[in-house]
Amino acid sequence: MTQVLLAVDFEFDLILFELLSEVDDVTIVARPADEVELLALCRTGSADVVIVGQYFPGLDAQVIASILATGTAVLGFGNDTAALTALGISTSVPSNADAETVAQALNDTRDSTVVPPRPIAPPGSASGQGHIVTVWGTGSSPGRTLTAVNLGDDGARQGHRSVVVDADTVAAMVATTLGLTEESAHLASLCRLEAEKAPPLDVSGVPRAAIREDFHAITGLTRPDRWPEVRASVLTAVLARLAKMFDLVVVDVSDRVDPDDDFADPFYDRHCATRAALDAADTVLVLAAGDPIGLQRLVKLLGTDRVESLGSRMRIGITKVRSSAVGHPAEGRIREVLSRFVRRDPDFIFSEDRVTTDAAMLAGHTLHEENPKSVLSQEYAAAVAELLPARKRSRKTGSGRRVKSL
Structure with a gap:
């Protein structure tokens, strides 16, 4: 059984909730309102995976890093893959994905080994030219x-x-x-x-x-x-x-x-x-x-x-x-x-x-x-x-x- 937190944009919340209701072995633990509630749930070990949307209130790279530090896996949900990657989310599914695709992504994310994302620039100064x-x-x-x-x-x-x-x-x-x-x-x-x-x-x-x-x-x-x-x-x-x-x-x-x-x-x-x-x-x-x-x-x-x-x-x-x-x-x-x-x-x-x-x-x-x-x-x-x-x-x-x- 995969324990899931839904932290997606308001327009996708109900759609994803109904979609996951059709998937066996998936339980939606909670649907937090903002990043404070989300981090609190992750720190108590409430879920295996968090599904996050790009425009979830208060979401940024620091929040994603904090979620991962608790041992909770993160699955992105949205069409802007580049924006999700910039937040530190290595795996995502599009907003029009069907139940089977989301279920498979959840399983893969839960079972995968968390590794640092591939750097977008060669080693050197993290600040670019300046x-x-x-x-x-x-x-x-x-x-x-x-x-x-x-x-x-x-x-x-x-x-x-x-x-x-x-x-x-x-x-x-x-x-x-x-x-x-x-x-x-x-x-x-x-x-x-x-x-x-x-x-x-x-x-x-x-x-x-x-x-x-x-x-x-x-x-x-x-x-x-x-x-x-x-x-x-x-x-x-x-x-x-x-x-x-x-x-x-x-x-x-x-x-x-x-x-x-x-x-x-x-x-x-x-x-x-x-x-x-x-x-x-x-x-x-x-x-x-x-x-x-x-x-x-x-x-x-x-x-x-x-x-x-x-x-x-x-x-x-x-x-x-x-x-x-x-x-x-x-x-x-x-x-x-x-x-x-x-x-x-x-x-x-x-x-x-x-x-x-x-x-x-x-x-x-x-x-x-x-x-x-x-x-x-x-x-x-x-x-x-x-x-x-x-x-x-x-x-x-x-x-x-x-x-x-x-």
Whole structure:
């Protein structure tokens, strides 16, 4: 006897129910209303197979992965095989299939060995042509947003078409840092388009602020309580799509990464966006402030399973470096501490430059726009050059800008 859950589009629900009623050895356990009820049933081991339709409420790749993780098999039902495959469903039947075809597919799906789907692209960067850099780090404000914005700006000045994505679901600050006064959440709009399966096909359709022709910003949430609009699986798809349109995608995220409630569903917590951005990144830049508290927090962070899972994708950046905080010479002292406790040197050192930083923040400028000769501005430029292969510099690198919201 095959236990089945029906999670299909409303128009096919009754048709499939009547169809399966004619099949021997098949029992329909339940017909859940949305993905929350569906996952709850799967986690209790209620069924052998779930039949899902492309437009079932709340369905996405993350939900399919969660179903498969419970040991429940998944059979797709619908005519858009490509869309079902993109969700992670390897087997499907068309909506006009007869009872015998559906019954055979159920048996095959139940008895088959679950294997990962064949990749649609050869091994390599999962993000396509572009390079995704996620700027993460410890608490105590090490300057994640400042770093993300200036990496994007310097990337554009070195010939890379760049976009900064504000995926901080706690305190989105990219718009403020760049002096953007509009009250629009570009990332929420982009996630909505992706969830509705109407994503932009090129840069012209991406909701964004065009700082310059080669430098763009996707602003974050206008209110922190809007975090449910940025779901992990949707954000993953958004970043992969942006990496096909831009050479450099810099993602600014919160320092918070684990659920606020240990007993909450891990797929629907506030900080799932941070985890998705870390998983999607080609490079994760872990920042810490160059003072005793910041370094202590970094040592603790580097000992976590989360950081160890990053492997070779992780780079370490120490910000706000100054001798008054750690002694002279500051860089030598910092390297000594990290070598002693984590046996690793920092990849980047970013000096404290309060004068330039304050002036840039007040004017809504990047550091290069405010003072291209500042030490900190040059350090960010050097970091970009190390992270990405050099390209011909853009001629449009003047301090003047024409911000246009699209």
